Amino acid sequence: MVAIKKKSRSADSVEKVYEKVKGLAIDYHFRPGERVNEVELAAQLGVSRTPVREALNRLSKDGFMNFVPNKGFYSRDLTPEGVRELYEVRMVIEQSTFRFACQRATDEEIAATTAIWEEVSQHRPPQNDQDWAKIAEIDERFHMEIARISHNSRLYEMLDSLNSLSRFFRRIDLETPVRRNNAYDEHVDIIAALRQRDIEKGVALIEQHISLSAEHAIEVTKEGLARIYFGKP
Incomplete structure (x- = not known):
C-alpha cells in the first residue's frame, strides 16, 4: 500500500x-x-x-x-508555413466536429454551447477596450464545446492538442484588424448554422473563420517573433 x-x-x-x-x-x-x-x-x-x-x-x-x-x-520553430499548417489541420478537424455536432447533439447541448459566445457578444466592449487574450480563451472554449457535443472523443482530443500548439498564435491572430473586425459576426453566423443544423453552411463558415492566407500567416509570425525577442505586448 x-x-x-x-x-x-x-x-x-x-x-x-x-x-x-x-x-x-x-x-x-x-x-x-x-x-x-x-x-x-x-x-x-x-x-x-x-x-x-x-x-x-x-x-x-x-x-x-x-x-x-x-x-x-x-x-519548436516558428515559421509562417508552420503557423499556416496548424490552422489548416485545425480547420479540417473543426469542420468534422461541427458536422457531427449537427447530427448528434441534443437541442439542449447546442443551446448551452452557443450561450458561451453569445454572452460575450451581448456585452461587447469597444474594439480598443477589449481584452483579446480573454476573447481568444472564450473563442477556444466555444469551439471545444462544439467538439464535445460532436460525441467523438478522439476528435476532441486532437483539437485540444492543436489548440495548445496554436494558442500563442490564436491570441495574436484575434488582435489583428483583419480578424477582430470579423470575429463576432463570423461566430454569429456559425451559431445560426449550428442551431439550424445546417452542415453545408456551417462547414463553409468554419473554413472562412479559421483559414489563414499566406500573407496573414506571415503577419502573425512576425508579431509572434517580436513578442518573443523584444517583449512587445
Whole structure:
C-alpha cells in the first residue's frame, strides 16, 4: 500500500512538471530553436532532472519540442508555413466536429454551447477596450464545446492538442484588424448554422473563420517573433 502511494505521488509530481513546462512552451518562453537546458530548468522548477526529462519527452511527442540524439531537446520553430499548417489541420478537424455536432447533439447541448459566445457578444466592449487574450480563451472554449457535443472523443482530443500548439498564435491572430473586425459576426453566423443544423453552411463558415492566407500567416509570425525577442505586448 505504501509503495502504491509513493508511486502515485511520483506520477502526480511528473504531471505537475509536465503542465508547468508545457505552459512555458505554449507561450514560447523557450525561444524558437533554442536548446533546453535540463539542469537549469530542473533548478528553476525545484525538481530533479527525471521529471523534467519525462516532461520534455512528452512535449516532444506533442510537437512542442524537437529531440536531437546526443544533443538534447530544442524548442519548436516558428515559421509562417508552420503557423499556416496548424490552422489548416485545425480547420479540417473543426469542420468534422461541427458536422457531427449537427447530427448528434441534443437541442439542449447546442443551446448551452452557443450561450458561451453569445454572452460575450451581448456585452461587447469597444474594439480598443477589449481584452483579446480573454476573447481568444472564450473563442477556444466555444469551439471545444462544439467538439464535445460532436460525441467523438478522439476528435476532441486532437483539437485540444492543436489548440495548445496554436494558442500563442490564436491570441495574436484575434488582435489583428483583419480578424477582430470579423470575429463576432463570423461566430454569429456559425451559431445560426449550428442551431439550424445546417452542415453545408456551417462547414463553409468554419473554413472562412479559421483559414489563414499566406500573407496573414506571415503577419502573425512576425508579431509572434517580436513578442518573443523584444517583449512587445
